[in-house]
Amino acid sequence: MYQEQRLEEILKMLRDADVLTSEQMIEHFHVSRDTIRRDFAKLSQAGKVKRVHGGIMQLPTNNEIVSFNDRLDEFSDAKKHIAELAQEFIQTQGTYFFDVSTTVLKLAQIVDTKATIYTHSLDNAIMLSGNSKIDLHALGGQFFPKNRFFYSLNEVEILKHINFNVAFIGAAGLKNGKVSFEDQEDAYLKQLILENAKTKVLLAENFKFTKESTYSIGNITDFDYLLTDIKPAEQILSATNVKY
Secondary structure, three states: OOHHHHHHHHHHHHHHHOEEEHHHHHHHHOOOHHHHHHHHHHHHHOOOOEEEOOEEEOOOOOOHHHHHHHHOOOOOHHHHHHHHHHHOOOOOOOEEEEOOOHHHHHHHHHOOOOEEEEEOEHHHHHHHOOOOOEEEEEOOOEEEOOOOEEEOHHHHHHHOOOOEEEEEEEOOEOHHHEEEEOOHHHHHHHHHHHHOEEEEEEEOOHHHHHOOOOEEEEEHHHOOEEEOOOOOOHHHHOOOEEEO
16 A cells, blocks of 8 residues: 555544554554654644644644534545445334444435434434434433533433334444443443344444444444445454445
């Protein structure tokens, strides 16, 4: 892979992760530490990322709404492909949970079936609010601006009594088969959702298999389906039903 191809993929990954470490990129691209150091330096010099100890992070922004609008046109082909696979699980009059995830956000953009949808994602709620076919239930509570979701104990109590036909969960990390997320509150809410979901569907681009976040909610084997963009390793294929 040429450097420009790596730089483009690094920027795509950074839009989801906010922070990327040198170790993650060395493992993902199978290149040397010096190669990744040069890649990070070039992106930093171009003003596209901020260097931090051990890696890079997104440049800070004070305009979340503009950032959201920009993201609508920045979905990769992988996200589009995964969202189209997910749409096949949505049936008329069903009840669904849409997780906070840029891939699930793409699903929210293309869903065209009369259904009831619950979400704690601000971006999903904005997207679905203009869809006349959707009976939208936006969960409220404290707003977590970094990952743009809401959480409250009152909403959690409501969710305990809702049976979802399908829960669509967007993974932050899948390293070693562990499904992990950055925020403790978000992870707890997902665990509760999965307890009440008839079908559990995990959405993840292939690079998530080398990523790991702080809070684990279980294993890939806990999900009925994994939707991804390319054929994964054999141990993943044997862990659950995989569509790609």
